[in-house]
Structure formats: C-alpha cells, structure tokens
Amino acid sequence: MTLSSIGLYLMIGVIWCAWLEYYCTKELHEPYNDPFSLKERLFHISLWPLTFASFIYHFLKDYLQ
Numbered sequence: 001m002t003l004s005s006i007g008l009y010l011m012i013g014v015i016w017c018a019w020l021e022y023y024c025t026k027e028l029h030e031p032y033n034d035p036f037s038l039k040e041r042l043f044h045i046s047l048w049p050l051t052f053a054s055f056i057y058h059f060l061k062d063y064l065q
Contacts, residue, residue: 013045016052020044 021036021044036044044051 010045013048016048017041017044020051020055 017036021041025033025035027033
C-alpha cells in the first residue's frame with residue numbers, strides 16, 4: 001500500500017463518518033441522536049467498508065419490507 005492509498009482510504013472514512021453522524025443526529029430520536037464519541041468516530045473511519053455495507057444492507061432491508 002502506498003501512502004496515497006492510505007490517505008484516500010482515511011479520507012473516504014472521514015467523509016462517511018461525518019455524513020453518518022449528521023444523519024444519525026438529525027434523523028434518529030432520543031436517546032440515539034447524540035453526537036458520536038471519539039471512539040465511535042475512530043471505529044467508523046477505520047472500518048468504514050464494514051459500517052457502510054451494514055448501513056446499506058439494513059437500509060435496503062427496511063425499505064423493501
């Protein structure tokens with residue numbers, strides 16, 4: 001892996017995490033609409049392919065029911 005690949009991976013993770021936090025704080029009800037903690041942000045940034053896939057899966061599952 002090159003440094004630019006790692007940078008791109010982290011940049012996509014930051015964008016995904018920022019959008020997900022915005023979505024969660026605006027669309028969810030109490031007590032689930034709290035801002036993310038640092039631990040949650042680091043988790044979503046570093047493992048964004050897993051959290052993105054999980055979000056899409058559950059979004060489509062709920063949408064198609």
